Amino acid sequence: MALTRYDPTTNVIGYLREQLNKLAEPGLFPSFLEEESDIATSQWRPSVDIKEDKDNYVFLADLPGVDTKDIDVNVEDGALTIKGERKSESKEEREGYKRIERMHGSFYRRFSLPDNADTSKISAEAKNGVLEIKIPKTAKSKSQKVTIKS
Numbered sequence: 001m002a003l004t005r006y007d008p009t010t011n012v013i014g015y016l017r018e019q020l021n022k023l024a025e026p027g028l029f030p031s032f033l034e035e036e037s038d039i040a041t042s043q044w045r046p047s048v049d050i051k052e053d054k055d056n057y058v059f060l061a062d063l064p065g066v067d068t069k070d071i072d073v074n075v076e077d078g079a080l081t082i083k084g085e086r087k088s089e090s091k092e093e094r095e096g097y098k099r100i101e102r103m104h105g106s107f108y109r110r111f112s113l114p115d116n117a118d119t120s121k122i123s124a125e126a127k128n129g130v131l132e133i134k135i136p137k138t139a140k141s142k143s144q145k146v147t148i149k150s
Contacts (some may be wrong), residue, residue, distance in 0.1 A: 012096075015114050025059065027048075034074070039104070041054055043126045043135040044103030044104070044105060044107055045107055046061050046082075046107055046109065047061070047062045048060065048061045048062075048082070048109055048111075050100065050111070055136060055137055056134045056135060056136050056137060057113070057114070057117055057134070057135045057137065058132065058133070058134050058135075059080065059082075059111070059131075059132070059133040059135075060131070060132055060133075061082055061130065061131040061133070062129065062130060063073045063084070063086075063129060063130070063131050064124070065086055065104075065129070066084055066085070066129075067087075068126045070085050070086070070087065071083075071117030071126070071131060072083035072084055073122075073124050073131075074132060075113070075119040075122060078112060078113050078117075079110055079111065079112055080110070080111045080113055080135070081108070081109070081110045081111075081114060081133070082107075082108075082109045082110075082133070083107060083108040083109070084106070084107060085104075085105065085106045085107070086103070086105065086107070087104060088104040088105075088120050089124070112137065116137050116138045116139075116140055117135045117136075117137065117138070118135065118136045118137065119135060119137045120134075121135075121136045122134070123136050
């Protein structure tokens with residue numbers, strides 16, 4: 001029986017090669033010349049930044065082109081849900097463009113909230129295509145030493 005030297009990078013490189021091969025599967029990415037309906041109608045996922053300061057948790061969602069009446073912000077069971085829809089224009093012109101890259105359709109994002117988030121005082125404001133959601137923090141509970149009886 002021959003001894004084989006173990007190289008930990010072999011497994012990582014093999015995994016990366018396998019993942020890259022999956023990306024190269026035919027039909028996964030349409031070519032520039034193909035007429036695919038999902039190019040213009042695919043679902044999308046807006047970017048959301050989450051910041052924490054001394055008094056608040058702040059969520060900033062990039063929603064350019066989305067009307068505020070098409071956005072639903074909901075808090076339930078310790079989770080913040082942002083969902084809505086960016087509507088597309090029904091007018092279609094064949095001349096003047098070759099491809100539509102701006103995503104439209106429905107979106108859905110859900111975030112778990114910490115225990116000290118005061119969801120009764122949540123506020124939301126949309127400005128310049130950015131939805132800002134502020135959730136104040138409650139007073140932190142004091143730590144308490146628990147004695148164990150034996």
